Amino acid sequence: DIQMTQSPSSLSASVGDRVTITCRASQGISTWLAWYQQKPEKAPKSLIYAASSLQSGVPSRFSGSGSGTDFTLTISSLQPEDFATYYCQQYNSYPITFGQGTRLEIK
């Protein structure tokens, strides 16, 4: 199985900050990587697919990059509604696997 490891596990930031979350795959996955946002007691929401493609309706302050084993999700200017937990997911091979999540909290 491909292991997905995110860093940091938690992060405190302020409104307006630029934030970067990292996801590392245990083996190369090309650009078959997605990012999701999850708020408490809610279902995940798709943000990014194919490592860098923005899902329809997602604000442009979200961006993704990377290929192979190392990926990043960047929020250019944090908004109050962005405080949530973020997960990466690989879909290069089965079983489909997710990172452990990065909890983004208000400083």
Place this chain on the structure above:
Amino acid sequence: QVQLVQSGAEVKKPGASVKVSCKASGYSFTGYVMHWVRQAPGQRLEWMGWINAGNGNTKYSQNFQGRVTITMDTSASTAYMELSSLRSEDTAVYYCARGVRGRADTTFYFDYWGQGTLVTVSS
């Protein structure tokens, strides 16, 4: 708009089975693959399997060792996930999610999710 609406919370005893439904609307049900993903308290998301709503083919995670069965009723645009031989570690929120094809059209990411169904396993 695309909506996936799941059935309500369940409480089951160890050893029992649970069946969760996911009713789709706002798109052609048979044109997509429906996945099931679960999330135990404080844990990461865990992929369970999928059903191709166009032809009924299924694929399951080996992590569930034959305990999971995914079915569908195309006339009702509804997918079902049944998990058997429940144990306390199966206590989780179970999500259905619509799959979008990725590598070689055989893998998927998820663009729409159901609201989740809490399954509690307790004696």
